[in-house]
Amino acid sequence: MTTTSIIQPPSSIRAIRLAQTDNVAVAREPLSAGRTLVINGISVTLSSDIPAGHKFALLPIAGQETILKYGQSIGVATQAIAPGEHVHVHNLGMVASHQQHQVGQAYVPTHKDSEQRTFDGYVRTNGRVGTRNYIGVISSVNCSATVCRHIADGFNSQIAQYENVDGVVAITHGSGCGMGGNGEGLELLQRTLRGYAEHPNFAGIVIIGLGCEVNQIAPLVETLAARESGMFATLTIQDEGGTRETIAAGKALVTTMLEKANTQRRQPVALDHLMVGLQCGGSDGYSGISANPVLGAAVDLLVRQGGTAILSETPEIYGAEHLLTHRAVSQDVANKLMKRLQWWENYAAMHGGDLDNNPSPGNKAGGITTILEKSLGAVAKAGSSGLMAVYEYAEPVQAHGLVFMDTPGYDPVSATGQVAGGATLICFTTGRGSTYGCKPTPSLKLATNTPMFKRMELDMDFNCGTIVDGTQTIDEAAQVLLQLMIDTASGKASKSEENGLGDNEFLPWQLGAVM
Known part of the structure; x- marks a missing residue:
């Protein structure tokens, strides 16, 4: 199925048959029982009300017969369905998917357009391009989430003075501890945090941990690509002396980053x-x-x-x-x-x-x-x-x-x-x-x-x-x-x-x- 395979009837037709082989149509608008429609030359009288977006039978469908939409199977009839009947959970059942995979049969190499279009983005020092210009405050563990939010929220009233910065956003979550020190769970969390820490929509980031969590900051930081000087920092609540001290230190770091981020401009x-x-x-x-x-x-x-x-x-x-x-x-x-x-x-x-x-x-x-x-x-x-x-x-x-x-x-x-x-x-x-x-x-x-x-x-x-x-x-x-x-x-x-x-x-x- 491709976009061009979908039949687009004129606006006067109140239901759509999406492919010539379909035995159901989709109501464009709420349709009342007793209404007669002609769809692709098939006349059908509705036996019940059909809500907008719902299906009804165009042809007689036997029990266990495949029901087709988009020219593809969407299940089987759990009972005989007459033309004009509503087709939904009461008479359409799921079947196991057993598709034939003709790998690459429809693959066509893409040829780039000769006329190249542009957007105005933030080009980072590593060559990646952002669509936004944020400062991120990222928690390594749920235990540091509130501190991250306090830091980010502290700039809500003053962010307007940095006209080229979109904001300060806290990236917090409910994990980072109470998990195995290795294995899929930790690896997946670290990969996700690493992706955000390196995301081109962040001009700068501060990563904040508690100190005793399974998801330690040091192993995460070791894998990160270098950022522009002054646009990356880490804090640990236990080492800083507590939440108030960490919030104060975080705000100072973010303030410096905001000044630098505000000098950046979009370019084509x-x-x-x-x-x-x-x-x-x-x-x-x-x-x-x-x-x-x-x-x-x-x-x-x-x-x-x-x-x-x-x-x-x-x-x-x-x-x-x-x-x-x-x-x-x-x-x-x-x-x-x-x-x-x-x-x-x-x-x-x-x-x-x-x-x-x-x-x-x-x-x-x-x-x-x-x-x-x-x-x-x-x-x-x-x-x-x-x-x-x-x-x-x-x-x-x-x-x-x-x-x-x-x-x-x-x-x-x-x-x-x-x-x-x-x-x-x-x-x-x-x-x-x-x-x-x-x-x-x-x-x-x-x-x-x-x-x-x-x-x-x-x-x-x-x-x-x-x-x-x-x-x-x-x-x-x-x-x-x-x-x-x-x-x-x-x-x-x-x-x-x-x-x-x-x-x-x-x-x-x-x-x-x-x-």
Whole structure:
């Protein structure tokens, strides 16, 4: 499935058949029982009310027959379904995903556009480019979190005097001790903190620990790349003499960093310096029809400019992974992706679950029935570009183009991994209305439908509901979205930034025993 495979009917048609082989259609708006519709030459009378974004049968569907949406299986009928019947949790069941992986069959090398576009970013001494200019105060352990927050909050009233600095942000978490001194849990936390400590959206950082925690500062600092003189420091509460002394010392260090950071200016750089994390949350029946395909088309435009896009949320590509392996640049890349999916199947089984614990209640209320259906829509965020690499959670992303990072489906944990990997912009599609912010990285919210966009206009950055309304094509919307991405990377405030969101969303993936 690619963005171009989705049928876009005129606005006069009240339901959408997304592929010619589909035996269901999706309601564009609430439809009442008894209404007769003609969709792609098929006349159907609705036998019940169909909420907006939900599915109904176009053709007779026998019990155990495969139900097709996007031209792909989203499950099987648990009973016979007549044309015009609502198709949802009461008559559509999950089946195990057994896809054929024709690795690389759909891979096409990306040719860069001859006309290169730019954004205005902060070029760091190591050559990396930031979209924001923050000072970070990072806790090594939960025990130092409050101290970090006191330091950062102490600059709220005076940050306006530093016109070239976006703010001072505390990066705190609930871990760092009560864990094994080695192993996956500690390694994953350190990799995440290291990614934030080296993130180009931070002009300077202060790392603060308690002193006796498992996650000691010294081993973390030893692995960090050098920063500009005076833009890196560490403090330990026990060595400083207590919380008040550490807060005072931290404020003094941050004040010096702010003076230096304020001298930095944006400058034009090529789009190959932009790295975008792709997220979806609060998805609905329109997500795979409007916002995700629009974002996917914008990703293709970005990749042709040499930029990078990170697709994630491994449990939410389950059942659609073949669409990615078909585009893998190599067998090795495909194998890495399948290895992570196998890990998730084992992980879920170990805890008495399975990968169909998705969709969430909100997803189902919005019209999504099975994880297969959700995954097919989610993968649309990746456009049609080749899959160039697969990364572990929070691993530094080095490749250009479309890549995949293994993360949970829980949005704050997933986005935290992407930012640790180097994402300097987040694009977040939502149908129900997520308000996610993500300091130090700006987060753009893309609405799947116009009613929600209007209802939550102070939180939504972009309306993809025009696709459902029939007033704009996917390619047209993608061009406008890419420009918004460039403008935001160049300093335009996102809605979450305008609303002061993003201080509490740092949430590393916690694995291993808590002891």
